Amino acid sequence: ANLIQIAGSFIVAKVGSRKKVCLIYLFVHRMMWACVAALPLVVFSDRLDDVRVWIFLALLMVASICASITGIAWTSWVADLVPKDFRGRFFSRRNIVAQVVGMTMAVAGGRFIDIWSTLHDSAQMRGYGFMILFGIGTVFGIAGVFTLRRISEPELSSTNGESFLSQLKMPFQDHNFRMFIVFSVAWGFATGIVGPFFSVYMINTLRIPFSVITLFGVVAGIATILGTRLWGGLIDRIGPKPLSVLCGLGGCFTPVFWIFASPENYTIIWVSHFVSGFFFSGIGLAATGMMMNLAPSRNNTVFFAVFAAVTGMFGALAPIAGGALGELFRGRVLYDGFVAISDIRILFLTSTALRLLALTLVNFIKIPDAVSVRSMFLSISRYQRFLPLYSIPSFASSGMSSVENGTANMSRSIVAVERMIDDILRRGGDLSKAVVFRVRSFDRRIDEKLDRHEQFIDQTIDRMKGFFKKNRGSRGGGE
Structure with a gap:
């Protein structure tokens, strides 16, 4: 199809x-x-x-x-x-609604069939x-x-009169889109060779009841909803390429969990389903985002069609190759120690190795204005210690915005403090000027009074001198 x-x-x-x-x-x-x-x-x-x-x-x-x-x-x-800067949040919300409605209707439909069958x-x-x-x-x-x-x-953008065959060549002539196809094919093949065998392994080897297998699907669905809510906001901040690396690393090692499961204890399968649902929801968003960012607005239908055709064709071959590898590994023992790695468990390790190799191809995809993978991990490690466990599902929608709001509030507070200090200094300066003016006025008044007292003293002394001279003159004439 x-x-x-x-x-x-x-x-x-x-x-x-x-x-x-x-x-x-x-x-x-x-x-x-x-x-x-x-x-x-x-x-x-x-x-x-x-x-x-x-x-x-x-x-x-x-x-x-x-x-x-x-x-x-x-x-x-x-x-x-949908605007480019809003695609992550749009598709995440759309996928969450579809996932919730799908899970609800599946349960309701199954319940309806059970009631109908009893009647x-x-x-x-x-x-x-x-x-x-x-x-x-x-x-x-x-x-x-x-x-x-x-x-x-x-x-719809014009095709400029190009033939349909020439348009089909464009996705393969575009280096970035061609590398994106190669990466998608490699990743899809690495996951597809082992995907159909998980259910067989649970039923035949682990002997897990069907009711528990159904609950595994519910856990994966819940993890998908939580992951979609997280990655939808994060992809608009860091871009689809770094997100594909982050979620790809999380999804690479999920097959390893199955090696440690046994019929007596398969608790780790719960963890595997949760981790798979959580990280693979981000891989889907990242793949959609990269495809839409790399495809030009003109003739993007051809780019999308070629991508779906090539990945679909190799995706159909992956289970066949997985079956052949399963037959090849039958009866073989890779390691016989604390955990036996043999038969289909070798296929689990093979899928993990191929996923890691496929993830290295992301480095060959160049997206303009994309955040580097190193910057992404630095940003996440910078804010990780401030995020409590309960905020993980809402990290993208509220966590980062809270950090930004806190930074903005802190900036506004600093500005307000600076203004307050300036106001205090201004008022202090005015007060000091007033004090200096008052002191100087007081000094002038004191100087004036001192001058007056000095003048009064000088005048008194002069008068006394004149009085004594006058008295001396009158005495000398009487003798």
């Missing part, structure tokens, strides 16, 4: 509207599932009873083709519609229970089509 996306990009180019292509093929996709829901009502003779299976497969194939064409049109549409004994009536579920899902799906009609579409 991923190969059909190349045809989808051609259809988008011919129609000239991603919104129109998305609405048409999405509506057809929903109607195919409406036909699937109505399939139990179709009556065939006993000799043609197998025809229902072929009709179901045909409807499923048409639905898959329509979904692939819808996906390429929708991806290009959203890439131009009806015949196989035909039990089949009607699934028909009702498919019908409800189809109604909500069609409602979603009409909701998309209300969303605007940016103008």
Whole structure:
């Protein structure tokens, strides 16, 4: 179905509207599932009873083709519609809503089938229970089509008259996008060779009950929601490339956890599901972000289609290669010590090694204005000691903003203190000037009074001298 996306990009180019292509093929996709829901009502003779299976497969194939064409049109549409600096938060919130609704409806649907099966004994009536579920899902799906009609579409960039074949060469001629495809293929292959064998290992080797396996899925779903909330805000700050390295390192070693599990104690499988859901949610966001950032706005549908086709093709080959490696490792013992590493456990280690090798290819992808991986780890280590454990799920949405708000408040406080000090100094200066003026005035007054006293004393002395001279003169004349 991923190969059909190349045809989808051609259809988008011919129609000239991603919104129109998305609405048409999405509506057809929903109607195919409406036909699937109505399939139990179709009556065939006993000799043609197998025809229902072929009709179901045909409807499923048409639905898959329509979904692939819808996906390429929708991806290009959203890439131009959502601002680059808001994509991480947008897709994280969208994925969280989809995850929560999906988990809730899965539990509700399973509960409905259980109740329906207890009320009806015949196989035909039990089949009607699934028909009702498919019908409800189809109604909500069609409602979603009409909701998309209300969303605007940016103008599609012109192709400048280039042929479709020449457009198909562009993704391979772009060095950064080509390296992104190589990295995605290598990472998908490294995870795909072991992915199908986890369930087999839980059932056949660890002998875990199906009810517990279902709970593992719930734990992974919860971890995905928590991780999506964290990575969605962080990717808008550091970019998709550093996030892919961070989450890739977290997702590389999850297969190693399975080596230490045993039928008597498989507690570590809980940890593995949580870690996988937490980090792989960030890997998905980072891959989407890098794809949209590297693809040019002109002809981005071709870039998205080529990426989906190449990665889908190698992704389909990965389980086959994993099966061949599993047969190759059968009966082989790599290490027989505290933990025996043999058979499928060697495949777990192989997947981990291939994931680490694939992660090194990220260094060859150059994204303009991207934060370096070293700067990312320095930023995280700088703020890590200030983050309590309960704030991890809301690190991107509230943690970093709290640090920024605290820094801003601190800056404002410093400015206020500086202003207060300046005001005090200004008032102190005015006070000192007033004191100096008062002192100088007092000094002048004292000097004036001293001068007056000196003048009075001098005048008194002069008068006394004149009085004594006068008395001496009068005495001398009387003798």
